Amino acid sequence: MAGLFISFEGPDGAGKTTVLSAITERFKTAKRTDILVTREPGGNQISEAIRKIILDPQNTQMDVRTEALLYAASRRQLIQETIRPALAANKIVLCDRFVDSSVAYQGAGRKIGEDAVYQMNQFATEGLTPDLTIYVDVPSEVGLARIKAHRQNVDRLDAEALSFHKRVRAAYLRLADRFPERIVTIDATQPVTDVIDQAMTLITDKIKQQ
Numbered sequence: 001m002a003g004l005f006i007s008f009e010g011p012d013g014a015g016k017t018t019v020l021s022a023i024t025e026r027f028k029t030a031k032r033t034d035i036l037v038t039r040e041p042g043g044n045q046i047s048e049a050i051r052k053i054i055l056d057p058q059n060t061q062m063d064v065r066t067e068a069l070l071y072a073a074s075r076r077q078l079i080q081e082t083i084r085p086a087l088a089a090n091k092i093v094l095c096d097r098f099v100d101s102s103v104a105y106q107g108a109g110r111k112i113g114e115d116a117v118y119q120m121n122q123f124a125t126e127g128l129t130p131d132l133t134i135y136v137d138v139p140s141e142v143g144l145a146r147i148k149a150h151r152q153n154v155d156r157l158d159a160e161a162l163s164f165h166k167r168v169r170a171a172y173l174r175l176a177d178r179f180p181e182r183i184v185t186i187d188a189t190q191p192v193t194d195v196i197d198q199a200m201t202l203i204t205d206k207i208k209q210q
């Protein structure tokens with residue numbers, strides 16, 4: 001498939017959304033029209049509806065496998081309706097989270113098993129994998145403190161215990177070790193402008209290699 005698929009990953013509060021919106025602005029200023037920015041869960045009408053159900057703090061009874069399946073369902077719809085058509089049109093897709101999030105949050109955080117969650121997602125993705133994953137790394141305590149300080153609405157996942165978030169981060173670090181050719185880590189305890197510059201360099205280098 002043509003195009004370029006780049007995902008952004010990281011623990012809650014790492015700064016992915018901040019970095020992605022700054023990068024989007026830079027591409028707009030450069031008048032590039034071939035960039036599609038999207039997010040998981042969400043990104044289109046059906047996937048955003050699934051997002052609401054997953055993240056609703058009232059849904060305390062949600063079974064962990066139901067949660068994993070809903071993330072995969074949202075992902076499937078995003079792939080079919082949004083990502084694949086954009087790649088086929090030779091666009092550069094920048095996606096806030098993808099399968100690595102499920103492996104880290106449901107596989108490790110919820111303790112379903114990282115391999116089991118990866119395998120289950122193969123059904124949803126039919127093997128679609130990012131060409132590059134920018135992993136924005138931050139200690140769990142730092143990410144959660146940022147959310148507490150700046151965000152009014154804490155969602156169902158943000159509200160999990162520190163031990164949950166530590167398992168998520170540990171799983172991300174394992175993924176980065178396991179797939180060094182795909183996943184590049186940026187230290188997000190640096191000033192946000194440095195994180196943005198480093199992410200932008202990684203993306204422009206990848207575009208040049210195309």
Ligand SMILES: Nc1ncnc2c1ncn2[C@@H]1O[C@H](COP(=O)(O)OP(=O)(O)OP(=O)(O)O)[C@@H](O)[C@H]1O
Nearest residue numbers: 011012013014015016017018146150188190191192
């Ligand atoms: N490098 C940084 N240093 C200090 N603060 C930061 C940095 N990056 C982001 N922030 C702040 O941390 C908060 C969380 O950032 P942001 O929403 O971008 O994180 P996120 O990774 O998208 O989180 P989530 O996955 O939970 O949505 C924001 O208020 C943002 O301004």
Ligand SMILES: Cc1cn([C@H]2C[C@H](O)[C@@H](COP(=O)(O)O)O2)c(=O)[nH]c1=O
Nearest residue numbers: 012040041071097098101102105157158
């Ligand atoms: C894709 C995906 C996400 N999550 C979690 C991670 C976050 O806590 C929320 C999404 O909210 P964000 O503020 O937009 O980052 O959902 C997950 O647990 N599993 C996944 O596959």
